Amino acid sequence: MSRPSSFRPSSGVRSVLTVAEALTVPSLRDAHPEVLAGDLDVPVRWVHVSDSDRVAALLDGGELLLTTGAGWAGTDAALAGLVHALADADLAGIVLELGTRFAVAPPALVAACRERDLALVALEREVKFVAVTEDVHRRIIAGQVEALEERQRLHDLFTGLSLRGAAVEVVVRETARALRAPVVLEDLAHEVVVADAFDLPDAEALAGWTERSRRRDAAWTRVPVAARGTHWGELVALPGPPHPAGRATVLEQAATTLALSRLSDPSDAWARLRGDLLLGALLAERFVVTADIETRLAASGFPVAGRSLFAVVQGAGAGSVTGAASDAGAAASAGSVAGAGARGSGPSGEAWTPGALATRFGPSAPTLSGQVGSERVLLVSAPQGQGLSDRMLAGLGSVAVSEPASSVDELRTALSLVRRLARRAAPGEVLRAGDRPLARLAAELGGDDRLRAHSARMLGPLIRHDEASGGDLLRVLAAVVAHPANRTAAAAASHLSRSVFYQRLALIGDLLGADLDDGETLAALHLALLAHGG
Numbered sequence: 001m002s003r004p005s006s007f008r009p010s011s012g013v014r015s016v017l018t019v020a021e022a023l024t025v026p027s028l029r030d031a032h033p034e035v036l037a038g039d040l041d042v043p044v045r046w047v048h049v050s051d052s053d054r055v056a057a058l059l060d061g062g063e064l065l066l067t068t069g070a071g072w073a074g075t076d077a078a079l080a081g082l083v084h085a086l087a088d089a090d091l092a093g094i095v096l097e098l099g100t101r102f103a104v105a106p107p108a109l110v111a112a113c114r115e116r117d118l119a120l121v122a123l124e125r126e127v128k129f130v131a132v133t134e135d136v137h138r139r140i141i142a143g144q145v146e147a148l149e150e151r152q153r154l155h156d157l158f159t160g161l162s163l164r165g166a167a168v169e170v171v172v173r174e175t176a177r178a179l180r181a182p183v184v185l186e187d188l189a190h191e192v193v194v195a196d197a198f199d200l201p202d203a204e205a206l207a208g209w210t211e212r213s214r215r216r217d218a219a220w221t222r223v224p225v226a227a228r229g230t231h232w233g234e235l236v237a238l239p240g241p242p243h244p245a246g247r248a249t250v251l252e253q254a255a256t257t258l259a260l261s262r263l264s265d266p267s268d269a270w271a272r273l274r275g276d277l278l279l280g281a282l283l284a285e286r287f288v289v290t291a292d293i294e295t296r297l298a299a300s301g302f303p304v305a306g307r308s309l310f311a312v313v314q315g316a317g318a319g320s321v322t323g324a325a326s327d328a329g330a331a332a333s334a335g336s337v338a339g340a341g342a343r344g345s346g347p348s349g350e351a352w353t354p355g356a357l358a359t360r361f362g363p364s365a366p367t368l369s370g371q372v373g374s375e376r377v378l379l380v381s382a383p384q385g386q387g388l389s390d391r392m393l394a395g396l397g398s399v400a401v402s403e404p405a406s407s408v409d410e411l412r413t414a415l416s417l418v419r420r421l422a423r424r425a426a427p428g429e430v431l432r433a434g435d436r437p438l439a440r441l442a443a444e445l446g447g448d449d450r451l452r453a454h455s456a457r458m459l460g461p462l463i464r465h466d467e468a469s470g471g472d473l474l475r476v477l478a479a480v481v482a483h484p485a486n487r488t489a490a491a492a493a494s495h496l497s498r499s500v501f502y503q504r505l506a507l508i509g510d511l512l513g514a515d516l517d518d519g520e521t522l523a524a525l526h527l528a529l530l531a532h533g534g
Contacts, residue, residue, distance in 0.1 A: 017043065017044045017136065017139050017140050017143065018040065018041050018042060018043055018044065019038075019039075019040045019041070019042050019044055019064065019092055019093040019119045019121075020040035020041060021044075021139070022044050022047075022064055022093075022136050022139070023035075023040075023121065025132070025135035025136055025139060026135060027127055027128065027131040027132045027134075027135045028095070028123075028127070028132055028135070028136075030125075030127075031123045031124070031125045031126075031127045032123070032124055032125060033095070033121045033122070033123055034121065034122045034123075034124070035119070035120075035121055036105055036110050036113070036120045036121065036122055037110055037113035037114040037117075037118065037119065037120040038093060038113050038114065038116075038117050038118045038119035038120055039117045039118075039119060040093070040119055042092045042093060042119060043062060043092065044062065044063070044064045044092045044093070044136065044140065045060075045061070045062030045063060045092070045140075046062065046063050046064070046137070046140070047063065047064050047066060047132065047133045047136045047137060048063040048064070048065050048066070049065075049066045049067070049129045049133065050065065050066075050067060051067050051068055051069060051070040051071040051072070051101075052071045053071050053072045053073060053078070053082055055067075055086070056082070056085035056086050056088070056089045056091075057089075059086070059089040059090070059091060061089060061090030061091070062090060062091075062092050063091055063092060064091075064092050064093050064095060064136065065086070065091055065093070065094050065095065066095050066097075066129045066132055066133070067094065067095070067096055067097070068096070068097045068099075068100035068101055069096055069100070069101040069102055070100055070101045072101060074106070075108075076106075076107075076108035077108075079106055079108045079109045079112060080108055080109075080111075080112040082109075082112075083109065083112035083113055083115075083116055083118060084112065084116065086118065087116040087117075087118045091118065092119065093118065093119030093120070093121065094113070094118065094119065094120050094121065095121045095123060095132075096109075096120065096121070096122050096123065097123045097126060097127065098122055098123060098124060099124075099126065104122075105120070105122045143244070146244045147244050147245050147246070149244075150243070150244040150245040151245045151249060154178065154245055154249070154250060154253045155253065157174065157178070157253075158171075158174075158253040158254060158256065158257045159257075161174065161257050162256075162257045162260055162261070165261070166257075166261075168185065168193070168194050168258060168261065168270075168273055169194045169196075169273075169277060171254055171257050171258055171261075172184075172185050172194045172195070172196050172235075172254075173196045174254075175196075175235070175237070175250060175251065175254040176196035176197075176198045176237075177198075178243070178250050179198075179237050179240050179241075179243060179247055179250055179251075180198065180199075180240050180241055181198055181237050181238050181239065181240025181241070182195070182196065182197045182198045182200055182205040182237070182238040182240075183195070183196050183198070183235065183236065183237050183238075183251075183254075184196075184205075184206070184209070184235075184236045184237075184238075185225070185233060185234075185235055185236075185258065185270075186209075186213060186233050186234055186236060187232065187233040187270055187271075188231065188232070188233055189210075189301065190209070190210045190213040190214050191209075191210060191274075191299065191300055191301035192206060192209055192274070192296070192299040192300045192301075193233065193270045193273060193274050193300075194273065194274070194277065195296070195299070198240075200238075201289065201291070201292055202287075202291075202292035202293075202295050202296045203289065203291040203292050203294070203295040205238060206295045206296060206298075206299040207295055209295075209298075209299035210299065210301075213236065219238075219239045220236055220237065220238055220239070221236070221237040221247045221248055221251055222234050222235065222236040222237070222251070223235055223248060223251040223252050223255045224255065225255045225258050225259050225262065226255075226259060227259040227260065227262070227263055228263070232259070232262055232270065233270070235251050235254055235255045235258065236251075237250075237251055268353060268354050268355055271354035271355075272353075272354060272370070274300055274368070274370075275354065275368050275369045275370030276370040276371060276372065277370075278296065278297065278300060278368060278370065279368065279369075279370035279372050279377050279379070280370065280372045282412070282415070283372050283377070283415070283419075290407075290408055290409055293408050294408050297368070297408070300368065301366055301368075302366050302367075302368045302379065302381050303366065303381050304381065304407070304408055306384055307381045307382065307383065307384060307406075308381075308382045308383065308384050308385060308386055308387070308404040308405075308406070309379065309380070309381055309382075309404065309405040309406070309407075309408075309410070309411045309414075310379070310380040310382065310388055310401060310402055310404060310405070310414075311377070311378070311379055311401075311402040311405075311411060311414045311415040311418050312377070312378040312379075312380065312388070312393070312396070312399050312400070312401050312402070312418065313375060313376070313377050313378075313399060313400050313415070313418045313419050313421075313422035314352070314375070314376040314377075314378075314396060314397050314398065314399050314422060315397070315398040315399060315400060315421075315422035315423055315424070315425030315429075315431075351395045351396050351397075352369055352376050352378070352396065353369075354367070354369060357369055357378065360392060360395075361380060361382075361392060364382070364383055364386075365380055365381060365382040365383070365386070366380075366381050367379065367380050367381075368381075375419065375422070377415070377419075378396075379411070379415075382404075384406075387404065388401060390430060393430050397427075397428065398422070398425035398426060398427050398428055398429050398430075398431075399422065399425060399429075399430055399431070400417075400418040400419075400420075400421035400422040400424075400425055400430075400431040400432075400433065401418060401430060401431070401432050401433065402414035402415065402417060402418045402433045403432075403433050403434045414433065417433050417439060417440050418431075418433055420439060420442070420530065421433060421436055421439055424439075424478070424482070426493070438523070438526055438527060438530065439530050441527070442527055442530030442531050445531075451527075451531045452531060454524075454527065454528055454531065455527075455528040455529075455531035455532045457528075458512070458524060458525055458528035459474065459477075459525075459528050459529070459532055461511040461512055462474050462477065462508065462511060462512070465507075465511060472494075472504070473504060473507065473508055473511070474529070474532075475494060476490075476494045476496070476501065476504045476505065476508065477508055477525060477529065478529055479491075479493035479494040480505065480508075480516060480522070481522055481525055481526040481529060484519075484522050487501070487502075487505075512525075
């Protein structure tokens, strides 16, 4: 076991030389040092030269002792006592030049150093101790200067991020870059809020995160994110290369930036951020490997394995087909996180907050919600076999709900479908994917060029007419296919009088050269509208 030292630096500090590194300076390396005992990973604060057997009283700790042992007693008891006194004084190590007092290292000295895990290095050749002192001190001072420069750079970096109001994910990303290691911001439940895995796959960096974090892995460096007596979570760095300023120092600077930002945020800011970032990445297909998505979701408190997974998307009411198609394209291409102004808008906004959703679905069905572009999206992880009742969904506004998925890949497909369905939901309506088989087919074939060609061929005349005249024929056609057997309901859904509705209907039939009372024709038009985004 390594000997505890008061002078061990913060995790990863490079500004303090270790005994092993001191042995590599030219003056010592050329003397062919032989390590006889002890821990070489102990930091060296300074070099001290003395042959006195009472040198322990002159030490402050962390010194590397250069000696010939000329003033040492030769008895086993005296040598053992000397070693114990030096170890108690936190000496970093002993470099003993042989030939003046001892021809070989005394066995009692070696045994005592091994007992106390105190580094003992023998030199067969005579060396100039002044040269060793200069070499080691030069390295120590150079390291201290590097550490000071790096601390100033970190101070400038994180102060700049704080003054600019940089987003949490930017602060975490820059911290990971500085440490060249994965960095995770976790909440008090040890669930991931934001993570940057640096050069590791998410599936490797975040596997079993909550359980590993609770075990307080000693190889991780972690600092609290706290201010004014409030503790929000911790910033954690996984193992990586040492940093000149110390890994803990980097995390402390970053945690201060995050804490200052958190002071002005609402109480559920991190829960909202977690949902926005994960869902934005999911919808924009930023995750390439399924295992990475599964691990990231699980680490964020959204279990996947052995669960019934649901996707819920809020619609904007009946809307127009062209408008819905445009919105869909914008959301898919951007995959961006909506600003605070868009969040919570509308009559059901409060019902979509993380706290309200947790109350609504209960502890057995964790949720992940967020706003991506103009869409509110909710994922629910329910116990296997449990569904989402109308009571659970009441108050969320007009929504589309997927059928249960048993894997992330199935959930992604389901999400694509309900995003399309949501654009067709009337105010307050709950559209369930299981009740819309044609819409599901269109979503599953959404990437097929033949389906796109079918949509363009069937709807081309109406699209050109609406674009040229600012018309609403696509919206009227959508109402017709939604109510194929009830023209009165279709007219109401179009928000047109019956007479105007029938005029539009006749114009659609003429432009398409189609019989809108024919079931096969309506089915083909319905599929074309779904492929178009309606």
